[in-house]
Amino acid sequence: MKRLCCAIVGCGGIAQRHGQVLQGLEVAQLLACADILPERAQALREKYCEPSARAYPSLEELLDQEEIDVLHICTPHYLHVPMAQAAASRGVHVFMEKPPVIDLGQWEALQALQGQVRVGVCFQNRYNPSVAFCRKLLAEGKPGKILGARAFVTWHREAPYYVESGWRGFLDTEGGGVLINQAVHTLDLLTQFLGHGRVLGASLANRHLQRLIEVEDTLEATLDFSGVRALFYATTAYCQDAPVLVELACEHGVLRIEGEEVTVHWEDGSLYRKDFAQEERIDGKDYWGNSHRRCIEAFYHSVLSGEPFPNDIPGVADTAELMLEVYAAARKDCTPRS
């Protein structure tokens, strides 16, 4: 069996999930990792890498010294594209964390990598069983056409989450706030169900941590997907992480995904309800779910087989472009108060 040699750059929070998944993935060998904080790289090496693996203080040194097939990019947002470029220039495939880009210039640079190496973006919620169920139900036709949608992300983030990271909360390193960091997954699900979208109107605000962060903690947008209107609201100013809600109002029923629970209210009054979370043991934070594993496995199998990967650069274009368009519209009309 062919095994792909891989490495992780950025050994903070989400890198642990990548390490855990790669450790259990037969077709991968985690041979190196890098972080500007050497103790983080060392800790990840010891916990998840092959015994002979090495830890590096920079991506440049890792790429100079190692022969790898796949680089996992788990660094702050602004570094995703430059690190993808560095890997691609050496023929190394890239599996990058979301968001794929923080601005239009980066989006153009990322698109230029298309065809050079395989690039996968970790929009893992596409692989959630609840989402797969709704996708199948819609494809089978029983709900009929989607007439409208709404999506709500109401989560809780306090000052230490921003301050301790050193990169969250700043426009030049995070690129934005609740939309680019937390709710981009939900925007991605809307594009999965509805396709290419455009912005009818958007606004953003900082309602909770005004003097601490320069990015938005609250954002709303009205979106149009070829005549289907979607209402989108995201905030990290709520008191807790409520389950994300995505609702699709269809001709013959209303499909609602709330966390991993799906309910379908059919037009005849009958109700279908299923909680997909009860079917599997979650081996990460519960709101991360198990879909990192599904998404990473799918990427490796696509690299090995040559099959297309759904979350490749063209596959995330609708989401990346809509996210940038929402920010452009919202920033034109409002500046967060400080």
Ligand SMILES: NC(=O)c1ccc[n+]([C@@H]2O[C@H](COP(=O)([O-])OP(=O)(O)OC[C@H]3O[C@@H](n4cnc5c(N)ncnc54)[C@H](O)[C@@H]3O)[C@@H](O)[C@H]2O)c1
């Ligand atoms: N897909 C998801 O659900 C999900 C969940 C959490 C985080 N993420 C994404 O993962 C990325 C990292 O988030 P996190 O929460 O792990 O952040 P983090 O701050 O915990 O980790 C980032 C790590 O990158 C390191 N780093 C910074 N600059 C570096 C450089 N130049 N070279 C090497 N290492 C460098 C930091 O020292 C830190 O250890 C973000 O883009 C975030 O949006 C995705």
